[in-house]
Amino acid sequence: MGKKKAKSAILSALRDACANEGKAVAFLEHQRWGDSPFCPRCGIVGEVYQMTDRETKERNKDYRWRCKSCKKMYSVRTGTIFEESRLPLRVWVYAFWKACSSKKGISALQLCREMEITHKSALFVLRRIRHGLGDQPGPMLSGTVEVDETYHGGKPRYRGQIKKGRRTRKTPVIGMLERGGRLRLQVMKRVTAKGLRSAIAKYVVRSARLMTDDFNLYRTAGREFKGGHFTVNHSARQYVKPGTDIHSNSIEGAFSLFKRGVMGTWHSISTKHLPNYLNEFEFRHNTRWDDDGERTAKAIRAADGKRLTYRDSVDRPQSA
Ligand SMILES: [Zn+2]
Known part of the structure; x- marks a missing residue:
């Protein structure tokens, strides 16, 4: 029962995140930091707060956070593959979801049509997602x-x-x-x-x-x-x-x-x-035993922190 509920919860969060930028940000923040948000610049946990707009009192339009310890601002993009572009995060969430759900993945052409972005942006997104999926830690093969x-x-x-x-x-x-x-x-x-x-x-x-x-x-x-x-x-x-x-x-x-x-x-x-x-x-x-939601969440976490290695990966063969 508990598991089934969690399953539908993540799928409905994904659906919402693809339609609404604020929800996409909240979804990614949760995947990245769980219930204890920390500062990606200095690593301090708990000493951080969401910045708000002075007039509306809503979250700042760039969804920024500030760290009380190092005084710096950051967002869920900081230090991730999302930092390299200005594309809405709901596009990224959608691309992760589609790349992780259909049996054969999604092409850049489909992504650019469905999210109304350029073909170049779609390629950019998918390349980084695929790079992030590489070399997952796991037990050695046996048996x-x-x-x-x-x-x-x-x-x-x-x-x-x-x-x-x-x-x-x-x-x-x-x-x-x-x-x-x-x-x-x-x-x-x-x-x-x-x-x-x-x-x-x-x-x-x-x-x-x-x-x-x-x-x-x-x-x-x-x-x-x-x-x-x-x-x-x-x-x-x-x-x-x-x-x-x-x-x-x-x-x-x-x-x-x-x-x-x-x-x-x-x-x-x-x-x-x-x-x-x-x-x-x-x-x-x-991840074939996971459902689409779990697999998407794993993919997003896998991409975390792989930003700086992307260029190396395409300009150099992986192995001797
Ligand atoms: Zn800090």
Whole structure:
């Protein structure tokens, strides 16, 4: 009962926040500070108050706060991704909600139509939201973990080259999926035994059972897993080892869902922005048991404090 009530409360708060700037501000303040607002400039809790307009006695039109301790003014935008633009916060709340609720996310084109903002602003908002969703803290993957790579972007450069990813010029993405659990996706510069090993070691516990196809570069990583390294012989068109649970169908399913999302909603993604789309996809997978309201609240909290790293993220690949 309590949980159901909380669920509808957050959804109705979201709906109100998308229509009214004051409510959007209050919603974000609550997500950020809960019941104990603090000063983002000096970190002092409790010594802060909302500023009011001298004539109307209502909240100041920029929704500012002041800190009694450091005497500085701030707002819910201070130190967040919202600080970089003057867009109304109800636009941000709406974008977070939509990015977190529909199965395939929202495109900049849809956002600019629905919120009557420019396409450029819509891109700006969505890029920052996606960036904020990246590299969420969480337990390492354990149990049975499937690992595979997929390849993104342009046609292979040389005619006659095998089109299927490996040994082409496409951008590799490694995917690691705990069966029944979390997903991790990471862009790689090049697929090497060393690179695969370090990506897997970063996210998967040593005691796991590792499942891959028979691609030989997984052997180095595979040797380190106490639970064993099991392979399915894809080159012989085998997809499940008969009579066993040895397969990598779940991670392949996740890749194909990602690709359908790319084609269906975003049409094309440049390699530069690929990590951001992977963030969004990974986040949605890892919060799949949450309802839309909880997921949106998590996304907003995740974006908190990531403002300064955005530019780095688009100008530099995520991993070696
Ligand atoms: Zn202060």
